[in-house]
Amino acid sequence: xxxxxxxxxxxxxxxxxxxxxxxxxxxxxxxxxxxxxxxxxxxxxxxxxxxxxxxxxxxxxxxxxxxxxxxxxxxxxxxxxxxxxxxxxxxxxxxxxxxxxxxxxxxxxxxxxxxxxxxxxxxxxxxxxxxxxxxxxxxxxxxxxxxxxxxxxxxxxxxxxxxxxxxxxxxxxxxxxxxxxxxxxxxxxxxxxxxxxxxxxxxxxxxxxxxxxxxxxxxxxxxxxxxxxxxxxxxxxxxxxxxxxxxxxxxxxxxxxxxxxxxxxxxxxxxxxxxxxxxxxxxxxxxxxxxxxxxxxxxxxxxxxxxxxxxxxxxxxxxxxxxxxxxxxxxxxxxxxxxxxxxxxxxxxxxxxxxxxxxxxxxxxxxxxxxxxxxxxxxxxxxxxxxxxxxxxxxxxxxxxxxxxxxxxxxxxxxxxxxxxxxxxxxxxxxxxxxxxxxxxxxxxxxxxxxxxxxxxxxxxxxxxxxxxxxxxx
Amino acid sequence: xxxxxxxxxxxxxxxxxxxxxxxxxxxxxxxxxxxxxxxxxxxxxxxxxxxxxxxxxxxxxxxxxxxxxxxxxxxxxxxxxxxxxxxxxxxxxxxxxxxxxxxxxxxxxxxxxxxxxxxxxxxxxxxxxxxxxxxxxxxxxxxxxxxxxxxxxxxxxxxxxxxxxxxxxxxxxxxxxxxxxxxxxxxxxxxxxxxxxxxx
Amino acid sequence: xxxxxxxxxxxxxxxxxxxxxxxxxxxxxxxxxxxxxxxxxxxxxxxxxxxxxxxxxxxxxxxxxxxxxxxxxxxxxxxxxxxxxxxxxxxxxxxxxxxxxxxxxxxxxxxxxxxxxx
Numbered sequence: 001x002x003x004x005x006x007x008x009x010x011x012x013x014x015x016x017x018x019x020x021x022x023x024x025x026x027x028x029x030x031x032x033x034x035x036x037x038x039x040x041x042x043x044x045x046x047x048x049x050x051x052x053x054x055x056x057x058x059x060x061x062x063x064x065x066x067x068x069x070x071x072x073x074x075x076x077x078x079x080x081x082x083x084x085x086x087x088x089x090x091x092x093x094x095x096x097x098x099x100x101x102x103x104x105x106x107x108x109x110x111x112x113x114x115x116x117x118x119x120x121x122x123x124x125x126x127x128x129x130x131x132x133x134x135x136x137x138x139x140x141x142x143x144x145x146x147x148x149x150x151x152x153x154x155x156x157x158x159x160x161x162x163x164x165x166x167x168x169x170x171x172x173x174x175x176x177x178x179x180x181x182x183x184x185x186x187x188x189x190x191x192x193x194x195x196x197x198x199x200x201x202x203x204x205x206x207x208x209x210x211x212x213x214x215x216x217x218x219x220x221x222x223x224x225x226x227x228x229x230x231x232x233x234x235x236x237x238x239x240x241x242x243x244x245x246x247x248x249x250x251x252x253x254x255x256x257x258x259x260x261x262x263x264x265x266x267x268x269x270x271x272x273x274x275x276x277x278x279x280x281x282x283x284x285x286x287x288x289x290x291x292x293x294x295x296x297x298x299x300x301x302x303x304x305x306x307x308x309x310x311x312x313x314x315x316x317x318x319x320x321x322x323x324x325x326x327x328x329x330x331x332x333x334x335x336x337x338x339x340x341x342x343x344x345x346x347x348x349x350x351x352x353x354x355x356x357x358x359x360x361x362x363x364x365x366x367x368x369x370x371x372x373x374x375x376x377x378x379x380x381x382x383x384x385x386x387x388x389x390x391x392x393x394x395x396x397x398x399x400x401x402x403x404x405x406x407x408x409x410x411x412x413x414x415x416x417x418x419x420x421x422x423x424x425x426x427x428x429x430x431x432x433x434x435x436x437x438x439x440x441x442x443x444x445x446x447x448x449x450x451x452x453x454x455x456x457x458x459x460x461x462x463x464x465x466x467x468x469x470x471x472x473x474x
Numbered sequence: 475x476x477x478x479x480x481x482x483x484x485x486x487x488x489x490x491x492x493x494x495x496x497x498x499x500x501x502x503x504x505x506x507x508x509x510x511x512x513x514x515x516x517x518x519x520x521x522x523x524x525x526x527x528x529x530x531x532x533x534x535x536x537x538x539x540x541x542x543x544x545x546x547x548x549x550x551x552x553x554x555x556x557x558x559x560x561x562x563x564x565x566x567x568x569x570x571x572x573x574x575x576x577x578x579x580x581x582x583x584x585x586x587x588x589x590x591x592x593x594x595x596x597x598x599x600x601x602x603x604x605x606x607x608x609x610x611x612x613x614x615x616x617x618x619x620x621x622x623x624x625x626x627x628x629x630x631x632x633x634x635x636x637x638x639x640x641x642x643x644x645x646x647x648x649x650x651x652x653x654x655x656x657x658x659x660x661x662x663x664x665x666x667x668x669x670x671x672x673x674x
Numbered sequence: 675x676x677x678x679x680x681x682x683x684x685x686x687x688x689x690x691x692x693x694x695x696x697x698x699x700x701x702x703x704x705x706x707x708x709x710x711x712x713x714x715x716x717x718x719x720x721x722x723x724x725x726x727x728x729x730x731x732x733x734x735x736x737x738x739x740x741x742x743x744x745x746x747x748x749x750x751x752x753x754x755x756x757x758x759x760x761x762x763x764x765x766x767x768x769x770x771x772x773x774x775x776x777x778x779x780x781x782x783x784x785x786x787x788x789x790x791x792x
Contacts, residue, residue, distance in 0.1 A: 526752070541738055542738040542739060545730055549730045598675045600675055603756060605756045608753045609760070613761040621772060628776065632779070
């Protein structure tokens with residue numbers, strides 16, 4: 001019998017999307033704040049539902065296509081917070097730039113629903129559909145500003161590359177189904193462990209699945225869309241694309257690689273090592289030469305993805321925990337960094353050049369300090385949480401016996417320090433180009449301050465979040 | 475026996491049509507060749523007794539997606555000669571990708587059949603309905619996936635409207651109001667003015 | 675099962691044969707005296723100055739994509755209708771939810787004015 005209560009968060013979110021969509025279409029432009037408020041209530045409601053119906057044990061429903069477990073629940077709760085932050089940061093910017101439309105929030109919620117389905121998917125078909133649901137809403141969001149040629153171009157690139165990657169993923173899934181005769185993750189893993197199993201075709205299928213996962217993460221050589229999308233899309237949408245989907249990418253890798261294809265760990269470990277090394281090297285070195293802050297964040301994402309992959313490479317239980325920890329920390333940092341761009345921009349002016357950060361200390365010492373926290377955390381300076389995130393993934397690859405990879409990770413972090421600290425240098429020691437004070441709404445200021453300080457707080461007590469990751473993963 | 479002959483006949487036509495897609499000078503002809511290729515693939519699916527997929531291919535792809543393709547081709551005004559200028563440059567890459575796919579398919583088939591001869595599947599009885607079998611699992615076992623598919627369609631509606639619809643009713647924009655035009659009466663348009671004799 | 679499709683095969687063969695024969699007869703028996711002038715594009719006595727095809731309005735695209743979406747919905751209905759006795763009340767409920775979600779989309783596009791040409 002189907003236990004609908006297990007899937008309550010998804011059911012609630014589906015209903016909420018329909019309500020927001022219908023209410024929005026009946027609203028006049030000046031009443032658009034109702035859509036915003038309703039979307040926020042939808043997120044709060046989903047959080048309440050997730051907390052009420054969350055389970056301590058692992059349970060499946062819908063004939064094994066949906067799994068409810070504490071880790072999935074924790075990831076969903078974190079995703080609600082992030083999407084709420086995205087909406088909060090974006091409202092002001094959208095209003096200023098004539099993009100304040102209900103569809104932004106509806107598409108954002110659609111993307112969140114895709115993420116939730118992906119987090120809780122227990123068979124390859126559902127995982128694929130969740131991935132598509134999120135990807136489709138992201139494509140539409142990137143092209144959201146129809147008057148911007150850059151946005152249309154980046155959306156086109158994202159869409160074409162994304163379609164190819166999703167086609168590859170589907171091809172890999174079909175090969176795996178052909179071998180194992182099942183799409184459910186548990187039985188799939190069982191079929192792959194059978195002695196005399198068809199390992200060679202399974203590896204072929206695996207290779208295609210890895211392409212799909214790597215594209216979702218944006219790992220080199222499937223990273224081409226990241227810099228263009230981050231730079232071309234309006235900042236709130238770059239913020240959305242740069243934050244929540246990383247949780248989805250983690251969930252996809254965790255469900256498919258660890259739970260479904262766990263028996264092939266030796267095989268995908270090698271593939272991930274290649275992706276990881278390329279991402280670390282290329283991401284960091286290309287980030288140095290960027291002058292556009294959003295594009296630089298794009299390349300920095302790629303290098304962070306290299307670190308997230310390290311956790312999976314280790315393949316141990318601790319490795320997955322570390323990857324989850326790193327993902328959560330990275331998403332928090334990326335949200336704060338994009339939030340700062342929104343904070344600095346004004347009507348018709350995007351603070352996306354590195355030069356726009358020059359002399360920030362003179363304009364607003366407090367936000368220069370918040371930015372300092374974000375940049376230090378991205379670099380990995382103790383006692384900020386970014387440091388512990390790097391530390392745990394490096395530890396896990398050392399435990400797996402890949403000392404050289406850990407050494408490369410350290411070198412990459414040092415190279416990365418150059419471009420992050422350059423911004424700090426600009427903020428404190430360079431002359432400001434315009435010394436006008438910051439104009440931003442109070443809610444935006446408060447939220448970014450809290451977001452930045454959370455990096456410090458989590459860094460001072462890193463054990464709390466790490467233990468939480470370990471306990472929910474079971 | 476008959477099905478084998480039919481398979482090779484339709485597969486050959488499929489290949490010819492597929493070649494036509496990439497060699498036709500006129501992009502509209504390319505799309506029509508693609509329609510033809512889809513029809514042939516539908517027949518191949520039918521030969522595999524996957525009748526629902528065959529019907530779907532005809533209804534959705536031939537009936538709707540290809541219409542969209544035609545619109546897009548006509549909207550973009552593609553010049554194929556320009557597109558083809560890169561043909562030889564990309565040829566090695568194309569051959570490479572094709573080779574990889576061929577090797578992989580061969581690989582899967584080879585290992586699947588390792589040590590065992592292919593068993594020809596027995597044809598189903600005359601009253602077997604593939605559509606019914608599919609429906610039997612789609613609406614029970616995979617109901618979760620079905621509802622996600624509905625959400626995907628809803629998302630596609632929202633995305634398509636967001637991206638392509640431009641409202642034309644901006645204030646001050648003059649638009650044609652057909653009912654008003656039809657309902658117009660002579661009195662609204664012409665004013666008969668009696669002009670008296672004018673004295674110099 | 676495939677035997678059920680024999681009439682369609684015969685139909686296809688007859689249709690294809692008829693098409694080939696009719697065109698072939700015209701080709702063989704017609705007394706075509708083709709020359710450059712006859713084969714060139716004819717446009718009221720002056721040289722053709724643009725392509726045959728005009729560019730389409732993007733609005734056609736919106737209509738076509740909305741059509742595809744409801745066409746796909748139809749594709750989901752066919753197996754449901756065929757297997758209704760097997761899936762029972764649960765299947766009706768499942769399709770009800772499916773349909774309800776698309777009705778939400780329909781209300782949206784109607785109210786948004788996407789179905790109006792102007």
